[in-house]
Amino acid sequence: MRPDRPGAAAPEVLHFRFSFAEVQPDPADLCCALGYPPGEVPEVALDAIQGIVERGEGHWSAHGGCVVLPDLGVDRARRRLAAGGLSFEAGEVVCGQLSRATEVAAFLCTVGPGIGDLMSALMSSGDPFTSYVASWMGSLAVERVADRLQEALGERAAARGLRLTNRYSPGYCGWPVSDQQKLFRLLPPGFCDVRLTETSLMQPIKSVSGFIGLGERAVENPYTCDRCEMANCISRTVRAARTAARPGPPR
Amino acid sequence: MHDVLEKLSRCVEHGKVDRSSAFPPELRGEPGADELCREALAGGVPPQQILSDALVTGMARIGERFARGKAFVPHMLLSARAMTAAMAHLRPFFASGEVRRRGVFVVGTVAGDLHDIGKNIVAMMVEGAGWEVVDLGVDVGAERFLAELEARPGAVVGLSAMLTTTMVNMAKIVADLRVRHPARQILVGGAPLDAEFARSVGASFYSPDPQGAIEHLRSLAA
Numbered sequence: 001m002r003p004d005r006p007g008a009a010a011p012e013v014l015h016f017r018f019s020f021a022e023v024q025p026d027p028a029d030l031c032c033a034l035g036y037p038p039g040e041v042p043e044v045a046l047d048a049i050q051g052i053v054e055r056g057e058g059h060w061s062a063h064g065g066c067v068v069l070p071d072l073g074v075d076r077a078r079r080r081l082a083a084g085g086l087s088f089e090a091g092e093v094v095c096g097q098l099s100r101a102t103e104v105a106a107f108l109c110t111v112g113p114g115i116g117d118l119m120s121a122l123m124s125s126g127d128p129f130t131s132y133v134a135s136w137m138g139s140l141a142v143e144r145v146a147d148r149l150q151e152a153l154g155e156r157a158a159a160r161g162l163r164l165t166n167r168y169s170p171g172y173c174g175w176p177v178s179d180q181q182k183l184f185r186l187l188p189p190g191f192c193d194v195r196l197t198e199t200s201l202m203q204p205i206k207s208v209s210g211f212i213g214l215g216e217r218a219v220e221n222p223y224t225c226d227r228c229e230m231a232n233c234i235s236r237t238v239r240a241a242r243t244a245a246r247p248g249p250p251r
Numbered sequence: 252m253h254d255v256l257e258k259l260s261r262c263v264e265h266g267k268v269d270r271s272s273a274f275p276p277e278l279r280g281e282p283g284a285d286e287l288c289r290e291a292l293a294g295g296v297p298p299q300q301i302l303s304d305a306l307v308t309g310m311a312r313i314g315e316r317f318a319r320g321k322a323f324v325p326h327m328l329l330s331a332r333a334m335t336a337a338m339a340h341l342r343p344f345f346a347s348g349e350v351r352r353r354g355v356f357v358v359g360t361v362a363g364d365l366h367d368i369g370k371n372i373v374a375m376m377v378e379g380a381g382w383e384v385v386d387l388g389v390d391v392g393a394e395r396f397l398a399e400l401e402a403r404p405g406a407v408v409g410l411s412a413m414l415t416t417t418m419v420n421m422a423k424i425v426a427d428l429r430v431r432h433p434a435r436q437i438l439v440g441g442a443p444l445d446a447e448f449a450r451s452v453g454a455s456f457y458s459p460d461p462q463g464a465i466e467h468l469r470s471l472a473a
Contacts, residue, residue, distance in 0.1 A: 034324075035323040036325070043274060123371070128328045201363065201390055
């Protein structure tokens with residue numbers, strides 16, 4: 001991980017670059033996400049995974065960063081957040097989860113355009129299966145970028161006696177994806193080389209954005225799937241597959 | 252049925268693309284969809300029969316297994332890959348009119364949503380059921396659907412949404428389409444949807460799985 005500070009005059013901006021090795025998905029997680037139980041992964045899937053890995057670093061440009069804003073306001077009654085002079089219709093779940101935070105980090109992470117281009121090329125060539133594998137690999141890799149960023153942010157927060165919440169993204173937990181326009185206004189122009197479409201979708205496609213709360217009483221929950229209606233999200237898929245593979249006492 | 256068609260449908264069902272494909276292991280070294288489709292054509296089997304008795308049959312089998320929870324997304328995509336390999340040999344016959352499609356299916360993921368796996372699976376299953384598929388991709392607004400429908404008066408529309416936050420966009424697109432196409436068949440699907448939502452927004456049909464959509468399309472084409 002190589003930290004740099006594009007906003008040297010604005011010290012609240014953090015930015016990190018990562019090698020593919022640092023964010024490469026765990027093969028077991030990838031196989032779970034693809035729907036295969038451990039030990040039952042067919043050769044065709046392993047070959048597809050290996051083939052994408054062997055295409056090398058050129059397909060990956062992993063980086064992420066955040067802006068830490070000290071003025072978080074949470075209006076649980078109206079289900080709104082306020083930060084950086086902007087108001088967000090974040091919804092009941094996100095407002096509830098951030099209610100103990102006093103600051104918020106607006107974050108943005110990406111693995112770059114290469115993996116999306118590869119997915120499109122595979123799809124166009126009549127190979128939806130390998131495209132699907134590449135898609136999951138990109139999704140899990142960008143979550144790894146976000147994990148790394150959250151770890152780095154957590155270390156800095158801990159030094160100030162603060163803790164983090166989970167991270168939350170527009171489009172999930174009832175938070176309209178259109179709020180992504182405002183979220184991007186909190187970030188430096190061209191941050192992480194990610195842009196928004198008119199419909200508030202990020203390009204490159206394998207990018208994630210959102211808020212992480214910080215505060216002395218902030219709480220990171222082990223999981224919040226029961227609070228979200230998204231049936232096919234990454235966390236739910238991998239967690240469910242792992243639980244099925246390794247049954248144990250409920251947490 | 253010709254033996255070669257049965258073998259071809261089996262290759263499609265199990266995702267065996269060609270002889271070099273190592274998957275599925277039990278068919279290793281055997282000819283795949285690519286070789287068998289060429290063999291069938293060379294043997295004089297009508298292209299329409301290859302489509303109906305092998306490709307449609309193979310995709311229907313994997314679709315039924317998927318609907319029963321006996322097959323999963325990767326299996327469907329492997330089948331689609333094999334079907335595509337065989338379909339490449341039939342494309343000239345579509346162009347010449349020797350093979351007739353059952354209809355046109357215009358499909359896309361709604362504006363604001365970039366989830367395409369479910370949409371892709373439905374598109375491939377519908378193509379495998381003998382329909383011409385016009386895939387508009389992801390993040391598609393009403394204007395693009397309307398433009399496509401102007402050029403294809405009999406086309407059926409398929410809309411996909413994966414997020415509760417983009418279901419509102421789906422509702423708006425259906426409403427916009429209904430203004431100019433009140434009787435048009437509009438199929439909707441996606442993880443957060445249900446039949447009640449489909450009814451409430453004015454869609455014609457909802458199915459929780461691709462096979463339901465296939466069966467509905469089959470009823471339309473009958």
